[in-house]
Amino acid sequence: MKTLSRRSLIKQSLKAAAAVSAPMVLPASVLGLGSKTGPNSRITMGLVGHGKIMNGHRKYHLGRDSVEVLAMCDVDSRKLKSALEEAQEMTGKTPDGYEYYEELCARSDIDAVVVGTPDHWHAQISIEAMKNGKDVYVEKPMTLTIEEGKVMRAVLNRYGNVLQVGSQQRSNGSFRKAAELVRNGYIGEVHTIGARLGNFPPPTQYPEEAIPPELNYDRWLGPAPWEPYNFERIKGDYGGGWRRFWDYGSRKNGDWGAHHYDIIQWALGKDDSGPVEFVPKGYEGVEHQYYVYENGTKVLRGWSDSGFMIHFIGTEGEVMVSRGDKFETRSRSLKNVVLKSSDTRLYESTDHRADWLDAIRTRKQPICNVNVGHRTATICHLSGIAERLERPIRWDPVEEEIVGDAQAARWMSRPRRAPYGQLG
Amino acid sequence: MKSIFKITLTVASMAFGGLAIAGEYRGELLSISARFDDPNPEIQYEARRSLELLVAEATAPEVERGQAKVNGDLLYCLRNRKVSREAKKYLLRQLALVGSSQAVGPLNKLFLSDDPLLSENARKALESIEGSKAGAALRRAFGKLDESGKKDLLRSMAKRSDSLSVAFVGKQMEGDNASLAVEAAVALGRAGGDQALQLLTGAYQDGVSGELASAVERSLLECGNLDTSLLQSLFEGGSTVSIRRAALSRLIGRGSEASGPSLEAALADEDANARAIGIRAALTSGDAEARDLIVERSTEMPDEDLAIVLSGLDNIDPAVAERIAIRAFDRGNEILMGLALEELGRSGSALSVDLLLSAYGKKEKALRTKAASSIAQLNSDEMDRRLVSMLESGDADKAATALELLAYRAVPGAKDLIIGLVAGDDPDMAKAALRTLTSIGSESDLERLLALSEQKEGEPRRLILAVIKRLAPIVGSDSLQARVEAL
Numbered sequence: 001m002k003t004l005s006r007r008s009l010i011k012q013s014l015k016a017a018a019a020v021s022a023p024m025v026l027p028a029s030v031l032g033l034g035s036k037t038g039p040n041s042r043i044t045m046g047l048v049g050h051g052k053i054m055n056g057h058r059k060y061h062l063g064r065d066s067v068e069v070l071a072m073c074d075v076d077s078r079k080l081k082s083a084l085e086e087a088q089e090m091t092g093k094t095p096d097g098y099e100y101y102e103e104l105c106a107r108s109d110i111d112a113v114v115v116g117t118p119d120h121w122h123a124q125i126s127i128e129a130m131k132n133g134k135d136v137y138v139e140k141p142m143t144l145t146i147e148e149g150k151v152m153r154a155v156l157n158r159y160g161n162v163l164q165v166g167s168q169q170r171s172n173g174s175f176r177k178a179a180e181l182v183r184n185g186y187i188g189e190v191h192t193i194g195a196r197l198g199n200f201p202p203p204t205q206y207p208e209e210a211i212p213p214e215l216n217y218d219r220w221l222g223p224a225p226w227e228p229y230n231f232e233r234i235k236g237d238y239g240g241g242w243r244r245f246w247d248y249g250s251r252k253n254g255d256w257g258a259h260h261y262d263i264i265q266w267a268l269g270k271d272d273s274g275p276v277e278f279v280p281k282g283y284e285g286v287e288h289q290y291y292v293y294e295n296g297t298k299v300l301r302g303w304s305d306s307g308f309m310i311h312f313i314g315t316e317g318e319v320m321v322s323r324g325d326k327f328e329t330r331s332r333s334l335k336n337v338v339l340k341s342s343d344t345r346l347y348e349s350t351d352h353r354a355d356w357l358d359a360i361r362t363r364k365q366p367i368c369n370v371n372v373g374h375r376t377a378t379i380c381h382l383s384g385i386a387e388r389l390e391r392p393i394r395w396d397p398v399e400e401e402i403v404g405d406a407q408a409a410r411w412m413s414r415p416r417r418a419p420y421g422q423l424g
Numbered sequence: 425m426k427s428i429f430k431i432t433l434t435v436a437s438m439a440f441g442g443l444a445i446a447g448e449y450r451g452e453l454l455s456i457s458a459r460f461d462d463p464n465p466e467i468q469y470e471a472r473r474s475l476e477l478l479v480a481e482a483t484a485p486e487v488e489r490g491q492a493k494v495n496g497d498l499l500y501c502l503r504n505r506k507v508s509r510e511a512k513k514y515l516l517r518q519l520a521l522v523g524s525s526q527a528v529g530p531l532n533k534l535f536l537s538d539d540p541l542l543s544e545n546a547r548k549a550l551e552s553i554e555g556s557k558a559g560a561a562l563r564r565a566f567g568k569l570d571e572s573g574k575k576d577l578l579r580s581m582a583k584r585s586d587s588l589s590v591a592f593v594g595k596q597m598e599g600d601n602a603s604l605a606v607e608a609a610v611a612l613g614r615a616g617g618d619q620a621l622q623l624l625t626g627a628y629q630d631g632v633s634g635e636l637a638s639a640v641e642r643s644l645l646e647c648g649n650l651d652t653s654l655l656q657s658l659f660e661g662g663s664t665v666s667i668r669r670a671a672l673s674r675l676i677g678r679g680s681e682a683s684g685p686s687l688e689a690a691l692a693d694e695d696a697n698a699r700a701i702g703i704r705a706a707l708t709s710g711d712a713e714a715r716d717l718i719v720e721r722s723t724e725m726p727d728e729d730l731a732i733v734l735s736g737l738d739n740i741d742p743a744v745a746e747r748i749a750i751r752a753f754d755r756g757n758e759i760l761m762g763l764a765l766e767e768l769g770r771s772g773s774a775l776s777v778d779l780l781l782s783a784y785g786k787k788e789k790a791l792r793t794k795a796a797s798s799i800a801q802l803n804s805d806e807m808d809r810r811l812v813s814m815l816e817s818g819d820a821d822k823a824a825t826a827l828e829l830l831a832y833r834a835v836p837g838a839k840d841l842i843i844g845l846v847a848g849d850d851p852d853m854a855k856a857a858l859r860t861l862t863s864i865g866s867e868s869d870l871e872r873l874l875a876l877s878e879q880k881e882g883e884p885r886r887l888i889l890a891v892i893k894r895l896a897p898i899v900g901s902d903s904l905q906a907r908v909e910a911l
Contacts, residue, residue, distance in 0.1 A: 159670045160701060
């Protein structure tokens with residue numbers, strides 16, 4: 001059997017750890033991250049899609065001795081050039097640059113791939129990487145459609161890859177603490193949850209512009225429907241850009257929902273399940289888009305009297321949490337609760353990327369694995385479908401099917417443009 | 425031809441909706457379609473949204489024969505010369521969502537037209553329409569397409585995955601065109617099911633080579649019920665590492681008679697990757713024998729393999745997992761020690777108490793952190809008793825350690841002891857106790873500290889009040905905060 005270099009890392013890092021008593025700084029870095037390892041023991045990596053979200057990933061991985069970035073890929077040669085130059089500056093080496101991710105994924109010397117493209121490319125590239133034996137870090141939301149999530153889950157189960165989804169709030173102590181309090185009943189029965197997602201401007205039909213010669217626009221569109229080029233359509237912009245278009249994502253439900261709905265799933269212990277009904281804003285006067293779990297727990301988008309990103313309300317208390325380690329409880333004493341040994345402890349990760357690297361070495365699925373990513377993305381997509389159809393959607397989380405609405409059910413997948421028609 | 429189209433539409437309307445309802449959406453659809461030609465992008469977008477909503481409303485579950493009605497009217501607009509190409513593109517996208525067999529004829533015509541944009545969108549609409557009519561239309565079109573179009577069509581057939589489509593794709597896999605054959609093999613994997621499996625197995629056994637072999641192997645793994653001997657063959661001779669890994673993982677995971685020899689082969693492999701796959705697959709499989717084999721071998725495994733074992737003990741009996749973790753800890757490798765400590769937090773018992781407390785006393789920060797976390801989680805009353813005993817021992821070091829750990833672990837009755845130490849005469853112990861309360865104090869603890877502060881003077885009182893003032897805004901009620909502010 002052909003040797004994959006990733007596994008040799010364990011051997012190397014174990015030897016290194018045994019021989020050198022260098023302290024390990026990060027608790028999550030169980031296998032020697034942060035400590036020096038030999039070049040042969042590095043995880044070799046390819047980075048695909050060099051827009052805004054990749055900036056952090058690129059710097060992180062280029063800055064680690066235990067990782068070697070061998071290849072980068074982007075359909076815009078300007079972005080690719082800039083990324084390659086950054087690698088040269090940081091490491092003194094220039095990775096190989098690619099326009100086509102298939103070529104990067106086909107390299108046998110690459111262990112792992114980070115997918116930081118817009119959402120409509122996530123599944124396709126991840127699947128190609130997994131089928132080539134790579135481990136994958138894919139940005140959130142994991143998919144563009146529910147069908148894509150099912151396929152990704154099946155592929156991972158067949159090929160045994162390690163996949164982390166970039167819903168990194170799970171690797172933050174405040175979100176974990178909030179989820180643990182909720183999960184262990186410290187606020188009683190949870191009946192209402194608010195999640196603040198914000199809003200994008202509506203998508204619009206921009207006038208056609210000349211396609212820059214450096215951009216392979218057809219490739220950027222990939223499986224999404226063809227539309228005339230306009231910079232605003234492809235722009236990476238957390239306040240809009242491609243994120244505002246349904247063709248490339250699920251708008252705010254996908255963008256921030258992939259973070260907050262994810263924490264809610266975690267807190268409620270629903271990672272293998274999901275809600276049963278999705279009701280859009282405006283339907284019969286509904287003020288806030290919401291979804292409901294089988295036990296009646298209701299999650300309202302945009303609702304909160306506290307200003308926190310996520311606000312859990314139970315029969316005996318409330319927990320509120322936001323980024324920046326903002327964490328509050330009602331009553332206040334809940335803040336200092338020490339969990340009992342009999343309480344459920346949630347997976348602890350303090351560094352989302354390090355958790356993935358550790359998982360690559362131990363072959364254990366990381367904190368935000370494919371199933372977690374698929375279930376959370378499903379909520380994002382169903383919320384979006386209900387919003388677009390302007391009617392409630394009922395969902396069977398066991399069979400993973402839309403119930404009683406044949407037309408809505410067809411929205412679980414989307415037609416894919418030739419020649420990208422086949423998923424995987 | 426035009427009149428035939430018209431007749432088709434009329435017949436369809438009669439059949440599915442009746443003349444009385446034909447054209448219910450026609451006017452609105454035409455009006456929306458016209459807006460796609462407006463130079464104002466906002467109006468173009470609004471037209472997209474209006475079209476989407478109109479079709480959504482028309483096909484809501486409560487609308488009787490809505491799908492038939494809106495199909496007829498979408499087709500009417502598609503054949504209308506006044507409707508622009510751009511508008512037709514969006515009308516076709518709606519038919520991909522709501523199209524029915526009545527749309528097959530007109531869609532097929534557009535599919536075979538010279539307009540690539542409309543042809544592509546018509547094909548996507550056809551591929552999603554259920555029933556034999558759409559499938560037959562796609563198959564008939566195959567011969568009229570160029571190679572690129574044929575590949576697209578194979579993908580559409582894979583998506584349909586009905587019996588006739590799968591058989592048709594299978595024929596292309598056997599054809600002379602190598603590129604089409606590879607595409608067909610990939611399409612069969614995507615279609616899945618017994619029929620596709622049979623076709624792929626046949627191709628595999630016929631000894632296909634090159635790119636087609638790799639595509640066939642991959643696609644076989646996409647299908648569900650692979651024969652054990654076939655999996656064995658893929659494990660031993662698969663054309664890529666990922667194929668061999670996938671085959672091995674499934675062999676072991678299925679718990680068949682083959683899993684034993686395969687697991688043995690994997691564990692004996694000089695390639696650490698193969699061993700890792702074997703270990704991981706065995707530990708997560710439902711095959712108790714496979715899990716037992718890993719447990720048995722774990723004592724002799726090299727450290728790198730034992731690390732894989734330690735990360736995958738979730739399905740192992742906790743007592744067994746605890747023994748493995750304790751033995752792994754004793755190897756003295758810091759990485760294994762860290763993984764072992766994590767495991768002991770999950771599966772440990774009273775047997776692990778000494779080890780965890782001793783690990784907490786080590787100088788390596790990572791080990792101390794993991795030990796504290798596992799001490800907090802350990803599901804054993806013995807740990808509670810031990811911490812209380814340390815607190816009451818009179819030994820300053822032991823008591824200080826216990827106080828640190830009580831910030832992680834909730835021990836019944838411990839707060840009484842902690843506050844007792846605050847009330848005691850040992851200033852160092854009182855300070856350490858107050859430090860612990862800063863992390864775990866509640867409003868009721870603050871009330872007790874307030875009462876205690878009134879009995880104290882000087883530095884002890886100052887320290888107590890400092891903790892109260894620090895904690896009150898965090899955990900205190902409004903009334904308690906008001907009282908603290910008034911101090």
